[in-house]
Amino acid sequence: MAKLPITLQFNGGAELLFDNKKLHNVELISEHREWTIGKLLIWIKENLLKERPELFLQDESVRPGILVLVNDVDWELMDTVNYKIQPSDRIVFISTLHGG
Amino acid sequence: MSDCSRKCGNNAVLRRPKTGDKLCKECFFDAFENEVHFTITEAKLFKPGSTVAVAASGGKDSTVLAYVLKQLNRRFKYDLKFMLLSIDEGITGYRDDSLETVKQNRDDYEMPLKILSYKDLYGWTMDEIVSEIGRKNNCTFCGVFRRQALDRGANLLKVDYLATGHNADDIAETVLMNILRGDLARLSRCTSIITDSGDGIPRVKPLKYAYEKEIVMYAYFKKLVYFSTECVFSPNAYRGHARVLLKDLEKIDPSIIMNIIHSGESLKVNKTSKMPSLQNCVRCGYVSSQDICKACILLEGLNSGRPKLGIGKSSKVKKSIENKDDKVCCGGAGQCNTDKTLI
Incomplete structure (x- = not known):
């Protein structure tokens, strides 16, 4: 089974839902199907998310107000949940919902 | 891209x-x-x-x-x-x-x-x-x-x-x-x-x-x-x-x-709508829509051991502060309308 190593980063307060850990280097196991961000979100919920999933996910996407960047590009330019993850991708989630 | x-x-x-x-x-x-x-x-x-x-x-x-x-x-x-x-x-x-x-x-x-x-x-x-x-x-x-x-x-x-x-x-x-x-x-x-x-x-x-x-x-x-x-x-x-x-x-x-x-x-507010006018707080001088501003009321509550004063309707607070001076309470017989919890 091929492995798909990627980097995940949670910023802007989103890290509070992940044990206050911002950087996560993970390896996805790519079976036959491709990994999309949509699939990754479910994986994150099952494997990384420590508390209150409703603050991170909503309707099979991220909660409105959480920004997503793939290799420093707005995921809205990359077909959002349908983007096909490539090896060594760096995916950043930034909450805009937390205060100062 | x-x-x-x-x-x-x-x-x-x-x-x-x-x-x-x-x-x-x-x-x-x-x-x-x-x-x-x-x-x-x-x-x-x-x-x-x-x-x-x-x-x-x-x-x-x-x-x-x-x-x-x-x-x-x-x-x-x-x-x-x-x-x-x-x-x-x-x-x-x-x-x-x-x-x-x-x-x-x-x-x-x-x-x-x-x-x-x-x-x-x-x-x-x-x-x-x-x-x-x-x-x-x-x-x-x-x-x-x-x-x-x-x-x-x-x-x-x-x-x-x-x-x-x-x-x-x-x-x-x-x-x-x-x-x-x-x-x-x-x-x-x-x-x-x-x-x-x-x-x-x-x-x-x-x-x-x-x-x-x-x-x-x-x-x-x-x-x-x-x-x-x-x-x-x-x-x-x-x-x-x-x-x-x-x-x-x-x-x-x-x-x-x-x-x-x-x-x-x-938006333009209808002239007939009741709008509070802004004035200065009689205690601290800061702008307020009431005689005493919310901060002063909250502080009064804290300093007098009635921290809930100022939570809720401002009209109720006004009554409470006025009543404190009026001494209209019947003295605990339960016949007056004074809300003792507020005083």
């Missing part, structure tokens, strides 16, 4: 919620900064030669505000001096890190910093207030005290303006909230880019038309250091229903945020 809408030849890094344009990093910085500059010049926000206190929490909005103001001041020769004004609510483990961030802002942007604490201003830290009032109504205290703390700080620093980091999402959210509450007085003034607290120091909102998404993206691409936090007393309190509604609407069509602001700006 998409090309930048401005045809500069670079790859786009984000889609602007306001316009739908796909922009590269440099074109985005340019558009964002120019729009803030346009907001400032169009509203004639600052007079040259003035000193501006930037309300700094260490969060994304105030960090971007301080950074952009510094850039624009240099580029367009506003001839302004800046200071940072921070409020320490006295919540253990909440402000410590953000105050460190504000100190970083002070050094990075070379702006003098003044930190004022609730303890200094009111004699109470939020930790102490929470131990009196519990965790149900503490946000009322914190909000009322913070608002006035910034006013007092601006006075103390003798600045000409107080600039806050309120962004387009904040303003749209406030419009919605005031509609939901039926608060016409606030609805009619909440979209103003300049407001006066009665002390002659205008409060201005240079980021009024900047989307939260763009502020966060700007900070991210500029690698600005900011601190995001969640209040230890009310995790989740930052999400009112109005905010959730707004973010859901933004997902359908981002221009809704600008439309709500526009609607708020264009």
Whole structure:
């Protein structure tokens, strides 16, 4: 089974839902199907998310107000949940919902 | 990869919620900064030669505000001096890190910093207030005290303006909230880019038309250091229903945020509507819609061991404070209407 190593980063307060850990280097196991961000979100919920999933996910996407960047590009330019993850991708989630 | 809408030849890094344009990093910085500059010049926000206190929490909005103001001041020769004004609510483990961030802002942007604490201003830290009032109504205290703390700080620093980091999402959210509450007085003034607290120091909102998404993206691409936090007393309190509604609407069509602001700006309150008139608090002198301002009522409650005074309807409080002098209570026989729990 091929492995798909990627980097995940949670910023802007989103890290509070992940044990206050911002950087996560993970390896996805790519079976036959491709990994999309949509699939990754479910994986994150099952494997990384420590508390209150409703603050991170909503309707099979991220909660409105959480920004997503793939290799420093707005995921809205990359077909959002349908983007096909490539090896060594760096995916950043930034909450805009937390205060100062 | 998409090309930048401005045809500069670079790859786009984000889609602007306001316009739908796909922009590269440099074109985005340019558009964002120019729009803030346009907001400032169009509203004639600052007079040259003035000193501006930037309300700094260490969060994304105030960090971007301080950074952009510094850039624009240099580029367009506003001839302004800046200071940072921070409020320490006295919540253990909440402000410590953000105050460190504000100190970083002070050094990075070379702006003098003044930190004022609730303890200094009111004699109470939020930790102490929470131990009196519990965790149900503490946000009322914190909000009322913070608002006035910034006013007092601006006075103390003798600045000409107080600039806050309120962004387009904040303003749209406030419009919605005031509609939901039926608060016409606030609805009619909440979209103003300049407001006066009665002390002659205008409060201005240079980021009024900047989307939260763009502020966060700007900070991210500029690698600005900011601190995001969640209040230890009310995790989740930052999400009112109005905010959730707004973010859901933004997902359908981002221009809704600008439309709500526009609607708020264009609203005209019917002349027959009852509106509270603003006056000065008889105790502290700050602007208030009542004889005694909310902060003074809350303080009176705290200092006299009746911390719930001031939570809820202001008319009830007025009655309670008046009754205290009138001595109309029957002395515990249960025949008078005096609400003893309030006295």
